[in-house]
Amino acid sequence: MPLTAEEIKTMQQKAKDIRKSIVDITFTAGGGHIGGSLSQTDILVALYYRYMNIDPKNPRKEDRDRMILSKGHGGLGWAAVLGEKGYFDKALLKNFNKTGSPFGMHLDSLKVPGCDASTGSLGHGLAIAVGMAIGAKKLKQSWRTYCVMGDGECCEGSVWEAAIIGAFHKLDNLTAFVDRNRLMIDGPTEDITQLDSMDDKFKAFGWEVLHVDGHDFTALGGAIEKAMAIKDKPTVIICDTVKGKCVDFMENEYKWHYGGLDSDMRDKAYTCIDTYYDKVGG
Numbered sequence: 001m002p003l004t005a006e007e008i009k010t011m012q013q014k015a016k017d018i019r020k021s022i023v024d025i026t027f028t029a030g031g032g033h034i035g036g037s038l039s040q041t042d043i044l045v046a047l048y049y050r051y052m053n054i055d056p057k058n059p060r061k062e063d064r065d066r067m068i069l070s071k072g073h074g075g076l077g078w079a080a081v082l083g084e085k086g087y088f089d090k091a092l093l094k095n096f097n098k099t100g101s102p103f104g105m106h107l108d109s110l111k112v113p114g115c116d117a118s119t120g121s122l123g124h125g126l127a128i129a130v131g132m133a134i135g136a137k138k139l140k141q142s143w144r145t146y147c148v149m150g151d152g153e154c155c156e157g158s159v160w161e162a163a164i165i166g167a168f169h170k171l172d173n174l175t176a177f178v179d180r181n182r183l184m185i186d187g188p189t190e191d192i193t194q195l196d197s198m199d200d201k202f203k204a205f206g207w208e209v210l211h212v213d214g215h216d217f218t219a220l221g222g223a224i225e226k227a228m229a230i231k232d233k234p235t236v237i238i239c240d241t242v243k244g245k246c247v248d249f250m251e252n253e254y255k256w257h258y259g260g261l262d263s264d265m266r267d268k269a270y271t272c273i274d275t276y277y278d279k280v281g282g
């Protein structure tokens, strides 16, 4: 069922709160992967606030849908989502990446409720997700596996090995996302190594490919629902996004892949987020 106007409004509000939380964590932690955390936010909000079968009070419930953040450096942004969803007390995020905190820069599945797999070394999440999806099929379980990758991450050959296996096993219970913000750690993806046409590449590997605006909840929701109905192959949703989304001095600047904020920059970032959501609602 398409998302209602009310659902979209709620998602915009959540995305706004989560983006502010990302700014806040980056400020208190003294630095973090803020650009990619801001680009992935709407994908995660759509999944966590509408589509995933989860219970934050029972994070290991057996029939839960699984989420692998393959671009593990987005852990800061993922923690903001998990905190907002109530997997743990949000106040814990004040100590993000500090000694004794459960949160390192990359989330640890043994320490962070809601984190199904520890990631950070790029190129491994899709293989983990493929394994989980094969497991669900073997156990005749109906839960789904979701995997969010970075576009720069797709330079890793292991992504494509996993893609081959996913298609071979006809994993229609697996939906992958590519956060296609077109920037990696040190510049534009197309200047460093050509990834276009990513659609054609995944198609050639036997995947269903959907391509959407990764900041448009209606489009994201439509694609996620379509993927659930596809039979006999996995789906990848390539999401056109903006690195640093909502913070004007970070948008499309690869230098904001990782950075720190002083209190002036933090306040400017809050203002940018407020201005954006005043326009789009939320």
Ligand SMILES: Cc1ncc(C[n+]2csc(CCOP(=O)(O)OP(=O)(O)O)c2C)c(N)n1
Pocket (backbone or CB within 6 Å): 035, 036, 037, 039, 071, 073, 120, 121, 122, 123, 149, 150, 151, 152, 153, 154, 179, 181, 183, 184, 185, 243, 257
């Ligand atoms: C195997 C591996 N090599 C290098 C790195 C260092 N690294 C961290 S983030 C990053 C760039 C990733 O770019 P992208 O996937 O596009 O991430 P996004 O723009 O979505 O943040 C790199 C090279 C790593 N984490 N793992």
